[in-house]
Amino acid sequence: MLLSMTGFGEARHQDANWTVAAEVRTVNNRHLKVSTKISDPYGALEPEIEQLARERVRRGTVQIGVRIERPRRAEDYRLNTIALASYRDQLRLMAGGEGVDLGALLSLPGVIEEQRAAAPNVADEWPAIARIVAQALESLQAARAREGAVMAAELLSLGKVIRAGIDQVADRAPFLVQAYQKRLTERIQTLVQQHGVTIDPKDLIREVAILADRGDTSEEIVRLRAHLDQYDEIIADDESGGRKLEFVVQEMGREINTVGSKSNDVEISRQVVEIKGALEKIRELVQNVE
Structure with missing residues (x-):
């Protein structure tokens, strides 16, 4: 099962004592x-x-945020009567002895003091926090699996495109020898007509054999098909294999480059271009597979 390296997960717990969000x-x-x-x-x-x-995660950049909040209680605050009386007396003096609205003084600095809560026992609270973090990670894994399934379907589809292209290259290969022989024979006939030279048929056969050997892509095709079989197996594996896919795709790229350099046939060149295009799309997808 392929897993995407991109995802998001969250979990939250709230009760009378605290709120934990991951x-x-x-x-x-x-x-x-x-x-x-x-x-x-x-x-x-x-x-x-x-x-x-x-x-739970083997590759990628992981950012985890855990927010812990506790509800405010009445006993968490204390009225500083000394500061309040000081503000009241000073304002009365400025107002010539007139009364002062105490409610208006509550927002002044130092009037309301927040009591510092006792430090929590981190070790005792860790199991509960760990449970919420684990739930967020499970949510993340589910999201990564969903996106991975979509990518797997696309990768398999692109693999079929490559396999179809390879089949067409393999079907076309046997006709290349005949094409080599035909082109070489036509050139020789032209030389014979123009210059009156003679060519030993054995020499013609040898030249055709040399050209056929240079353009033989059967080994590359066999390796490409083997790489494709491995490619399908990695995608179907229970373990996400992003690194393995990167290696297999790299090897397929090398083989198809060799096929393209060996053949000067127009139809094979067209298939090589199609296969390279599919491989490029695969590379982009594989970069996001764990």
Whole structure:
């Protein structure tokens, strides 16, 4: 099963004590790179979060964000009566003894103090946080699998295009020897007519054999078909094989380049161009396969 290196996953848990939200984003990268960010004071958990990602993702850039919030309670705030009285007395003095609206003073600096909550026990809370991060990673994997399935279908379709092109090249190859012989015979006949020279039939046969051997692409075709079989097997494998696909596609490119350089036949050249076009599309897709 192919997996895309691009995806998004999220998970969230909320109860009376806290809210934990995790988001995971991935983009393509030849290697695995994981970056994490979590709310204070849970920074010590970043290595554990990264390990969770590395257990599930093998290639790509992974960005994990974990946000932890706790609900505000009445006991979290305290009225600083000293500061409030100071503001009141100063304003009364400025107003010539007139009354002051205390409600208007609540927004002044230092009047409302926020009590610092006790530091959480990070180790005790880690299992619950890990569960939410794991759920976000599972959501990510599902998204990557869906996109991977679409890419697999497209890769298989392009593989069929290449296989059809190879078949046409193989079907055309036997006629090349006849074409070589015909062209060479016509040239020799022209020389005979113009200059009166004679050619030993054995020499003609030898030249045709040499040309046929130079243009023989049977080995390249056999290897191309073997690479295509391996290509289909990798796509159907339970494990996503982006690196393997990159290697196989590279090898197919080398073989088809050799076929193109050996043959000067117009029809084969046309098929070579079509195959190269399909290979280029495959390369672009494979760059996003884990």
